[in-house]
Amino acid sequence: MKRAVSGVQPTNNLHLGNYLGAIKNWVELQDSYDSLYCIVDLHAITIKQDPKVLRQNVLNVAKTYLALGINPDKSTIFVQSHVPQHAELAWVLNTIAKLGELERMTQFKDKATQHKENINMGLFDYPVLMSADILLYDPEVVPVGEDQKQHVELTRDLAERFNSSYGKTFVVPEPLIKKEGARIMGLDDPSKKMSKSASSANNYVSLLDSPDIAAKKISKAVTDSGSTIESGKDKPALTNLLTIYSLLSGQSIKNIEKEYTGKGYADFKKGLANTVTEFLSDFQAKFNALDDNKVKAILEEGNKKARAIAEAKMTDVKTKMGLL
Ligand code: ATP
Ligand code: LTN
Numbered sequence: 001m002k003r004a005v006s007g008v009q010p011t012n013n014l015h016l017g018n019y020l021g022a023i024k025n026w027v028e029l030q031d032s033y034d035s036l037y038c039i040v041d042l043h044a045i046t047i048k049q050d051p052k053v054l055r056q057n058v059l060n061v062a063k064t065y066l067a068l069g070i071n072p073d074k075s076t077i078f079v080q081s082h083v084p085q086h087a088e089l090a091w092v093l094n095t096i097a098k099l100g101e102l103e104r105m106t107q108f109k110d111k112a113t114q115h116k117e118n119i120n121m122g123l124f125d126y127p128v129l130m131s132a133d134i135l136l137y138d139p140e141v142v143p144v145g146e147d148q149k150q151h152v153e154l155t156r157d158l159a160e161r162f163n164s165s166y167g168k169t170f171v172v173p174e175p176l177i178k179k180e181g182a183r184i185m186g187l188d189d190p191s192k193k194m195s196k197s198a199s200s201a202n203n204y205v206s207l208l209d210s211p212d213i214a215a216k217k218i219s220k221a222v223t224d225s226g227s228t229i230e231s232g233k234d235k236p237a238l239t240n241l242l243t244i245y246s247l248l249s250g251q252s253i254k255n256i257e258k259e260y261t262g263k264g265y266a267d268f269k270k271g272l273a274n275t276v277t278e279f280l281s282d283f284q285a286k287f288n289a290l291d292d293n294k295v296k297a298i299l300e301e302g303n304k305k306a307r308a309i310a311e312a313k314m315t316d317v318k319t320k321m322g323l324l
Contacts, residue, residue: 011047024247038080039061047111108124111126138170145193188202229268244276
């Protein structure tokens with residue numbers, strides 16, 4: 001079976017962009033791929049975290065994976081910091097990663113601008129740790145949103161560089177980015193991606209927003225000029241809302257446009273709010289029904305499975321490099 005590997009940072013609550021751009025695809029892949037889905041807590045600490053909140057967020061992300069349909073009988077769910085080989089391989093890859101290629105990473109540039117008071121080495125090295133997360137497991141594919149394409153490309157370059165210096169060691173993975181939903185835009189600003197760390201909570205619909213709050217955020221969402229409900233290059237706000245509507249309802253954008261022919265923005269937003277709140281209610285019921293201890297046991301089991309693969313890969317890396 002081919003393998004898929006991906007991860008999400010346990011920072012704040014996940015939002016519709018995380019689901020539609022990444023986790024929805026993970027759910028679809030788990031039947032045909034040996035899938036490993038990580039909670040990347042070592043990445044999260046590149047931005048200052050409150051320890052109590054971080055601890056809770058790791059558990060919440062695990063519950064989110066489960067409630068969204070990641071099945072622990074099919075997929076391995078695990079915590080990055082519980083598999084020490086991630087940090088170990090990151091160090092090794094640091095010795096072949098070039099300063100110049102890391103300086104080009106747009107996520108680093110964005111985060112360094114957002115967190116001027118804490119531009120730490122970890123933030124700069126973030127993409128190398130992500131490469132280690134991936135390369136330890138030899139996946140063929142890495143299902144992510146559009147914003148992570150550059151990081152997966154760096155991972156490919158590092159894998160090829162290592163392989164050509166030390167002999168074939170790593171599988172060179174492909175990013176798996178869906179056409180629809182790969183870049184869900186902010187509700188308050190359709191020129192920027194929906195983001196957990198946006199300055200306004202009106203930017204995103206969190207998966208744990210109450211249906212009331214979610215409906216309010218949708219009613220406040222920015223729209224384009226004009227009055228017809230249609231997608232298009234000149235209608236970024238409506239295209240974004242139609243994409244969310246379509247992916248959550250399973251209806252095509254064309255059908256939704258047809259349904260709202262002759263109707264206005266208010267009707268459309270009401271329909272979208274209904275679709276979103278139905279999805280959230282179903283998700284939240286599953287999330288709240290999960291027992292903390294059972295979730296911790298699932299993580300323990302996942303950590304063990306991931307560790308076994310990572311240990312073997314790290315032994316191979318060390319042997320190839322001449323580390324005793
Ligand atoms: P932050 O904005 O705080 O950096 P984030 O919302 O980007 O966080 P991550 O944990 O960095 O969340 O991303 C998890 C996954 O969700 C990644 O695969 C990423 O590509 C995807 N993703 C994040 N935001 C979006 C978005 N707006 N649209 C589609 N996919 C997204
Ligand atoms: N960098 C990603 C999260 C991430 C990841 C990974 C994704 C860390 N390690 C390995 C895929 C594979 C992000 O910021 N969204």
